[in-house]
Amino acid sequence: MTDLITPVILSGGSGTRLWPVSTDERPKQFLNLNGPLSMFQLTLERCLEPKLFNPPIIVGSTKHAALAEKQLEETGITAAAHILEPCARNTAPAIALAALACENPQDLMLVMPSDHIIKNVSAFQKAVRQSLPLAKARWLVTFGITPNKPETGYGYIQQGDNIVGSVDSFAAKRFVEKPNMENAEKMLAEGGHYWNAGIFLFRADTFLSVLGEQAPEMLEAAQKAMDGAHRDGTQVKPDEPSFASAPSDSIDYAVMEKAEKVAVTPVDPGWSDVGSWDSLYEISSADDQSNVVTGTVTMIESSNNLVHADGMEISTYGIENLIIVASQNKVMVMPRSESQNVRKIVMEKNKDN
């Protein structure tokens, strides 16, 4: 049994929370909104430490296979496997595919979404390292992000007792779905509650065994899909009818909330899910007028704005606290405080079409 970890990078998500830049054709994880690398590439590079990590397993959508391969190639990283989901079945079946693709049942998997930003990679790696003994001892380890505000957009994990012998890891006492503001404020004040970032560390066999207990039909579908998979180099195309028969469910619902040995390792690595334009503003470097600017932008008497000009020129005078995004012939303008309502625009526009 090796101590090296296999990163499992989930890149099958679509989403329009950063519309009009993110689209179904080019979802958020493949955008480079915060520097030269896309969030997918940043996730790959987060696991480059050879004393800690094996080559990664990527699980993504067939639709974005070429885009993912191109971005992978740009990093110079060779994946152990690039699993192309024939259809979207949420995270639990996707992780099952990756677990079944591991060389050995005891392989350690670090499951990560590909569309998050982690600024302090060494803090993150340190938390992973300190959780290794737990994972090897068949715990399902979650990483809990220390909250800095009463966020209602994330699920929470409440810590229980300190796990004996661990360095600052706790038994997970309770998973809390996205709370209302009152409950979010209560958890923040109380302490011991962390944001569920969807990052997990466990042995492949631990995960598969709990999945077999909690969702046997999902495990069976994933196994059949991998047994019938078509392989081409590192690309793995699971059998479509088998995978399509898997229930669609998240790892949180299907496994974590029901399992017994679930741990939470608190960490504060400068994490963001970049779930809105305003959250991009918050994690980005602002200029002297507190504007976060990308592209050809002229701003006069304007402050505290996020302005993203993608192939167009944006000019402003006398504006504050706005988000202005121009991309692919589309322009979006809204107050920063309203950026969660991008989806309402997308819905309205889809209604028109």
Added chain:
Amino acid sequence: MTDLITPVILSGGSGTRLWPVSTDERPKQFLNLNGPLSMFQLTLERCLEPKLFNPPIIVGSTKHAALAEKQLEETGITAAAHILEPCARNTAPAIALAALACENPQDLMLVMPSDHIIKNVSAFQKAVRQSLPLAKARWLVTFGITPNKPETGYGYIQQGDNIVGSVDSFAAKRFVEKPNMENAEKMLAEGGHYWNAGIFLFRADTFLSVLGEQAPEMLEAAQKAMDGAHRDGTQVKPDEPSFASAPSDSIDYAVMEKAEKVAVTPVDPGWSDVGSWDSLYEISSADDQSNVVTGTVTMIESSNNLVHADGMEISTYGIENLIIVASQNKVMVMPRSESQNVRKIVMEKNKDN
């Protein structure tokens, strides 16, 4: 001597107050911001009443000759002459060219900028009709727009005594340059002050004779330019070196402020010089949410905005009192109250180039 009036349409202006839609290549008068017709075309159609008007004389820039001809053709109107200024010399020399192009010295000229909007054409034509006897009697008639606010962006004309025998026309007592707010408020409160809209009615010989007194070198330059003009159909290309030697001055400075028999006919024809995006908002029809919208625009929870989408799609959520203009790969965003500051953006961008 005929009673018919020759409209003289000044279309040589450039300007960037409606940037990024208006540019040097396509100045404001050739834009259709308020309906299917451009302001140039609306000006032409304002003088279609055959019992009142002769075919028009157009004075414009060589640079925009093809654009003007195309828009002229679309209206089906044939110009008496289309004079192409070889260089810009402000309004007084331009009007001199038109006066010299009139068939007869006594011809009546109605001089009009081509980039204004007049909603109530019959009120305007009525004011023109009632001023005819004055013009025939060698008055230089100005039309004074009844002010509805203490505007600091226009010059004013103060009325003097009622001209005996006229219908509501007055001797012009004083021309006031663009005032500060205090003086603008004073004039509004006092009454008897009107906005100078740059619209004039006079006989060609009256104008040329006053010009000969007040600015003889300008008259001489215009005469030489027309004597050496190249003619091609209705197009008249004045001799460039001669015209270039004319001093550059406005009709207000060169003629009106110095002449003796200057009249003002007050009129309230729903006039706007469309001198800013906000003034376009004010004269346009708004929707239920008080938004003025052009093009493909999706607005949610947004009110009191001007949104102009020219070839792009604009979407907004939760914004108020903004101007958003997208045209030719450029996007501009500012509060409606700041729309006079477009020029600062244009200056800043020119500095970059």
